[in-house]
Amino acid sequence: MTLIDGITSRSVQTPRLRANVLERAGDPAHGGPDVVFIHGNVSSALFWQDAMLSMPEHWRVFAVDLRGFGDSETLPVDPTRGLRDFSDDVAGVIAELGLGRVHVVGWSMGAGVAMQYALDHPVRSLTLQSPVSPYGFGGTAADGSRLTDDDAGCGGGGVNPDFVARLESGDTSSESDASPRSVYASSYVLPGFVSDHEDIWVESMLTTTVGIDNYPGDGVASDNWPGFAAGSRGVLNTMAPKYLNLSAIVDLEPKPPLTWIHGANDVIVSDTSFFDINYLGEIGVIPGWPGSEVAPRQPMVTQTRTVFESYAAAGGTFQELVLENCGHSPHLEYPEAFRDALVATVEAAGGE
Template identity: 40%
Template sequence: MSKINHLSGISSQFVEIGRLRMHLLRAGNKHNTPMLFLHGNTCTSTIWEEFMLQFSDEFYCIAPDLRGFGDTEKQIIDATRGIEDWLDDITALIKKLDLPPFHLVGHSLGGFICWGLIARHATDIETVTLISPGPPMGFGGIHGEQGKANNPDYSGSGGGIVVDAFADRLKAGDRSTDHPLYSPRNMMNRLFWKEGFHADREEDILTAMLQIHTGEKYYPGDYKQSKYWPGVAPGRYGPVNALSPKYNQALLNDFLNTEPKPPLLWVHGVDDHIISDTSFSDPGYQGKMSLREGWPGEAKYPPQPMTLQIEFSLAEYQSKGGKVFREHIKDCGHTPFIEKPTLTKQALSDHLQKNSSQ
């Protein structure tokens, strides 16, 4: 496999946290206020490198490879605990590094984990920035602003919704463009950002994508057969199962009732095709668009309204005393800090300036 060429100013480190050997990228002076960056699914810490460097003069920037990804030790994710394995890992990392109060930045899956980190580490967090986060209700098989299950077994969430052809190509380290839908490179360029955009570090980001830990108990994870459409229900292992609403039913309530409530910025690309009310990753929307056979219709299996669910969650957070700021960026997809770095940096910088106690 190709090696990632880290940018000048980025250093790589392995840390034993007691639970596993974790890989980190770092930038900046360790005596400055920490800023902790959490990456998204099918990616690693390397996606943050350019953005970290924009803050490294003032902050100590830290980006781990989450369990299941990158150069962090290959260990099973017990999906029946929802995001708890990730939370336990990050808690152990915070303790190992003896971090003072920090700023938290999460993207996609990393943003989803942030909902739980806020609940667990509210007193340690200065500010939170969620960039294209998964909604706190979880991903797949739910409807309505509060995320009610379409079916009792949460069919349409978990490892079974990942297309085998894509998972097989990840496992094989495929760097080609020979399949329009399932080549990892094509998938990245179609969904990570607005189609037509090309990242300067495409090769390194693709390498990071191919570093995901694969296998039945890893990515994409196992699954159960379901009598409900689309025929699969969550299994027990791996990151996609850990995102299932079945295993994260307390997450929204924990987030909303945390005290104190750190000030929160939500950054959203208007043209995001992953976290969206019309997400091409959602079985309900895939069915509506005739991309999955046998869809039972909107009444029985509607698309998941992800942005509506995030809006509901943030409005509830505000109603309970939390401060929430929103930055919706036009002509931008799922990864604003790469597609629109100047606008995203300005939004985050303003957020830090207004809300930091430092």
């Protein structure tokens, strides 16, 4: 595990699991806020290091490796609980560290974990970067309603097996479009973006535990196009709409300040996502698409905006920051803008 100077790592044993936690220690004399970062899918806490180091010095900053990622213990992921296995794990770490109410920052799937955590535990603020739609990943209409009873086209059955094999083998090359490094360069960031720490980000991706109970999980046969549906084991099925619906955040009380940060050119979480099976059918990548009346693409960003606007209408505070020429990782691509938005969110919550 490659740590950048200023970041430390420790193992935290909770009643649920042994979790790895990165820390950028603040100055306790200043009584600063406690901020917890939650990484996304096929990544780990390593991705947060630069962002953690950029935070105000008096903050205490932590990043948790989710189960089956980074240096945390590998345990099965039960998707029938949605993202609760992950959020309950984070809750156990926060309790073990004695942090109480924290400011939570989540990225992609980790933003869904952050929302689930906020539904179950009071938080001081929520900063959500490139979040999974509150209605899950794939298989829903604009209003969040499910397209099929089995969530056809969703879950663990839709992943490129070459990518999974290269993750499992620890491939650090860019010899194939399915290599983790190539996927990072084409999808995690806007193509052409250069990072001095790219090797660390690829190392982070390669910490992903591959298997039916972890990434990607299973799929089942379906009579609906494209012939498979969400299974009941592993990571990707946690975001199938039959298991995940976070729209109850609209009714959360009290409502913490909420900031949504995302890139205008994100190809993962998008209204035209290249990871949405129905959109791939629409553009001819996957044959036999039955048309938009049967299998419309999921308007992920529009769904998120609608839910967050409802959050504001119900009395919450909601800010949206859209970054042009930015992909799925604003904290890497536009670190100053990300930092400023997060600091403003924490300060809006009183900075405690």
